[in-house]
Amino acid sequence: MKFTPVNVEDRKKLDFRAGDTVKVWSKIAEEKISAKANKKEEKTVKFRLQAFEGIVLARKHGRETGATFTVRKVASGIGVERIFPLYSPMIDRIELIKRARARRSKLYYIRDKAVRDVRRKMRSVTLTESEEVPAVGEAVAENKE
Numbered sequence: 001m002k003f004t005p006v007n008v009e010d011r012k013k014l015d016f017r018a019g020d021t022v023k024v025w026s027k028i029a030e031e032k033i034s035a036k037a038n039k040k041e042e043k044t045v046k047f048r049l050q051a052f053e054g055i056v057l058a059r060k061h062g063r064e065t066g067a068t069f070t071v072r073k074v075a076s077g078i079g080v081e082r083i084f085p086l087y088s089p090m091i092d093r094i095e096l097i098k099r100a101r102a103r104r105s106k107l108y109y110i111r112d113k114a115v116r117d118v119r120r121k122m123r124s125v126t127l128t129e130s131e132e133v134p135a136v137g138e139a140v141a142e143n144k145e
Contacts, residue, residue: 005089012063014086014094016056019102023053024071024084025092049092052082058106072110079114 016022027047034042054073061067067086072079084091 006087006091008087011087011094014096016059016069016094016096017102018056018058018105018107019100020056020096021054021098021100022056022071023051023095023097024082025049025051025095026084027090027092053097054080055100055107055110057081057108057110074114077118079111 026049028050030046030048032044032046034044052071052073054071057070057072059067059069063086065087068083069086070081070083072081074080
């Protein structure tokens with residue numbers, strides 16, 4: 001008797017840890033409503049695949065049925081995290097892109113580290129408008145003349 005369309009044995013064999021880069025292909029349901037000639041609406045559900053590629057921050061609950069893993073990526077300068085159930089039928093496949101050696105099992109500190117890096121970059125940005133505005137000493141000298 002099979003309870004889930006997911007091949008549980010294959011998912012159990014997946015060996016990825018915190019720090020690895022993975023690509024998770026998840027199924028996105030798109031509903032299409034079409035009107036028939038007899039004025040009856042018919043819904044059709046079509047699935048498309050969407051990839052979410054990022055760093056695994058954590059794996060929780062080992063290999064049991066409720067196992068989850070958290071993936072983080074930066075999209076348009078904003079950090080995005082998703083928590084995926086390992087045995088979800090809405091996940092088509094999980095590809096291991098890059099292996100990394102992490103010294104911790106949960107990499108939640110990466111969230112703060114990314115914010116620090118952004119702040120550091122913002123400090124080094126120079127304003128171009130400040131070049132057009134005269135310095136305080138020059139403005140005083142022009143008023144005396």
